[in-house]
Amino acid sequence: MSNDIFVVAEHIKGALEEVTFEMLGKGKDLAGNFDGNLVAVLLGSGARELAGELGAADKVICVEHAEVADFNPETHGQALAEVVKSNSPKVVLVANTSMGMDLAAGVSIEAGLPLVAYVTEMSADNGRLTVTSQLYGGKMNVESQFEGEQCVVSVMTGSFSADAGRAEGTPAIEDVTPSLGDPRVRFKRLIEPEAGDVDITQQEILVSVGRGIQNEDNIPMVQELAEALGGALSSSRPIVDNKWLPKTRQVGKSGVKVKPKLYLMVGISGAPEHIEGMKDAECIIAINTDENAPIFDHAHYGSTADLFDVVPALVEKLKG
Amino acid sequence: MNIIVPIKQVPDLVEELELDDSGKALNREWLKYKINEFDDHALEEALQLKDALGGTVTAMALGTDDIDKSLFTCAAKGADKLIKVTGDFDAAVASHVAAKAMANVIQGLEYDLILTGVQAADDRDGQIGVLLAHYLGVPHVSVVTGVNIDAGKALVNKEYSGGLMGEFEVDLPAVFGVQAARETPRYAPVSRVRQAMRNTELEEIAAGDCAVAVGSSVSRMFKPETGAGAEMLSGSGEEVAARIMNIIREKGIKV
Known part of the structure; x- marks a missing residue:
């Protein structure tokens, strides 16, 4: 050795x-x-x-x-x-x-x-x-x-x-030069991500939604918040795995790295794979009812208030 | 197409995790478990393939405490067969040992494909799928979304970062570590799970010799040190919204 x-x-x-x-x-x-x-x-x-x-x-x-x-x-x-x-x-x-x-x-x-x-x-x-x-x-x-x-x-x-x-x-x-036999796994091609959607890496304001949103019917509510803030909607992996948002919106290890001025997180607990993609954001605000969620170690501001109360209230203030 | 889906239970991470007296393991006395979410995706992908191509789906798990209900849940969702691999396993069984035990049992079965979750929250010594493939001597691809079968071969997409994917053609049998199924994993109501408990046989197969060297051991477990941490905003939803408005205005993000 x-x-x-x-x-x-x-x-x-x-x-x-x-x-x-x-x-x-x-x-x-x-x-x-x-x-x-x-x-x-x-x-x-x-x-x-x-x-x-x-x-x-x-x-x-x-x-x-x-x-x-x-x-x-x-x-x-x-x-x-x-x-x-x-x-x-x-x-x-x-x-x-x-x-x-x-x-x-x-x-x-x-x-x-x-x-x-x-x-x-x-x-x-x-x-x-x-x-x-x-x-x-x-x-x-x-x-x-x-x-x-x-x-x-x-x-x-x-x-x-x-x-x-x-x-x-x-x-x-x-x-x-290794000795390799006939492979049983054969590389065919690289598939580039679909273009055409919003490029979340270029956004200054991102509202990012996670599992806490509970179901697909609640996505428009956070979309409305993103629009009211003049930003775009991004997400953690489970949202994309569930096909509630396209892959282009996924922040983190298998998604993209973002560095917006504001990263407002609703219902994201902060798994390491997600943190990897957003930890350099300038201002991170996390709303999550689990007071032990790891995201509160990484966010600048946090709240355990219910996102279903905070998000509509924010939209109202921004529109009002 | 006969598909085997190895599943495991992991602690429900919504719950608070506590250490036991040794400081080297979780206190499991009150721990709530759930099926590893990626295994749920693997099962869903397997059921989708069965719907399209026919064949059987076999859900398999090590006989750790309380695993029966998770296996019956797989049956309630559509798995045809259930196998509990029996042996002296505790809930913190090493991935190498778990994979060897699974491989011992799978060697005696007819199968075309093994789909399992790409990772689990507690695989300290590596992800089960790749270990299993090496013990079985079959090819593997990890971080797979979308499995298509054509003429005895699989065509799979492997996710890299930034939405980039690699497409691979793979000879069967093979093991794929599933990142996400083509559809949201289905839900099984409690009534269906109860029905599955009455109507589905849970076959028990002994693991045999799975004494592989793990070669490492846990010397300490601890909660991550919280960094500076977030400044917490308390109050009602309305009050928190008002605080957030102030913060973003102060920072000149949004007037």
């Missing part, structure tokens, strides 16, 4: 994702603690062109193969497992994202390494890693320790500074 920290570099459409730099920044700390190297693993055809942005790493392992040209849960998983098994790093950092979710558990099983997911904090002490996961919808932090020397950690986006992981210069590149 080496003392190296491996970071699986996530990228799409020819650009590295922010979380890659976040993991490199934190990985650099850990590599220092463990006296190992920081190694970025870059999978994908042509991905080596991105190596020039990975100056924070001591080395980049480039995995090029026709079957990993675009992200593929199966082939990327196989290639990563092969790299991990042959290098035996101390820690493998994978983003807890759509792509990372398809990789981390597979590496855990194929390479026989323990996995802890949803991690927002990591610390090294006496050569041992302690990680903290954000579980139960952000209502509980769970600290874990590992039994063996090696582990896989899947890291929540936005947990560490990206700036700490940005550095110019191309590290040494090691090319790896």
Whole structure:
């Protein structure tokens, strides 16, 4: 086993994702603690062109193969497992994202390494890693320790500074060609989000609606508030999953990141996936009847008043 | 099309969560449970596929406390078969162990597709779907919305961020971690659940050897430190609305 920290570099459409730099920044700390190297693993055809942005790493392992040209849960998983098994790093950092979710558990099983997911904090002490996961919808932090020397950690986006992981210069590149059979999962195409709807990333005022709205018939009420404020309506994931609003309105991990002047939240409890998409808003006001809702830790102003009282009253004041 | 839907119960997060005396686990004495919401979406997608293509839907869960009612709820919604995987499981069973137990049982069943929730609020050691796929040696895709079956293959959309999706063709059998079903998950009235309890057999199958190494353990559990926290506005809806108006005016957001 080496003392190296491996970071699986996530990228799409020819650009590295922010979380890659976040993991490199934190990985650099850990590599220092463990006296190992920081190694970025870059999978994908042509991905080596991105190596020039990975100056924070001591080395980049480039995995090029026709079957990993675009992200593929199966082939990327196989290639990563092969790299991990042959290098035996101390820690493998994978983003807890759509792509990372398809990789981390597979590496855990194929390479026989323990996995802890949803991690927002990591610390090294006496050569041992302690990680903290954000579980139960952000209502509980769970600290874990590992039994063996090696582990896989899947890291929540936005947990560490990206700036700490940005550095110019191309590290040494090691090319790896994995042996991949006929894949059972085949990438067909990328589907771009439908255009034509309001672009909520461009709005200065957003009224954002969540599960607390109870049913679809209540959506027009919050729409009216958004219009009265001269803003647009956005939402948390359950609203979009229920098809009450289009996907273009979803704020958060699988939706979009927004940074409006006012983010007025009604009936959103503030799951970590949502917080990720709106925490940089200038003024966050949250209305939610659950006084323990995690959103009250992130909002600037909060109220446990009933949204069905507050929203009509606000509309009346704005129109009056 | 024979579809298996592994489900699990998670604490109802609307309720207050408390720690037990060890400080390493939840106090589960008064905890209320509900079906993991993503599993509800997986079940809905499975039922939609069954409606379109025929076949069966089997809901499956580990035999943790109080799971029977959740399984019967699946039957009330339209699941044809119910399997309770029995073994020495507590409510905080690790994902690796749960997935291995499920895989042991599924290996003895005929199936084309496994749909399960993309994640659950308590999968500390990883998401069940991907683990299950690796134990079974079948392909997987996570964060799936929309499963279409054609000529023995599945065509699925995987969500990335910002509304971008990847489309994948997948050989069956396969495991998909479902983010959202094509329709809002259906609701089962209590009367239908009671009916299902009388009329549906709940088959019990032993998990067999699922002693896989988890390799990590919880050393501490704690509520997140509240940051600066929100300034709370109290009063009636009318009063709160008035305060909000003042705040947005003061900040020059809206005159």
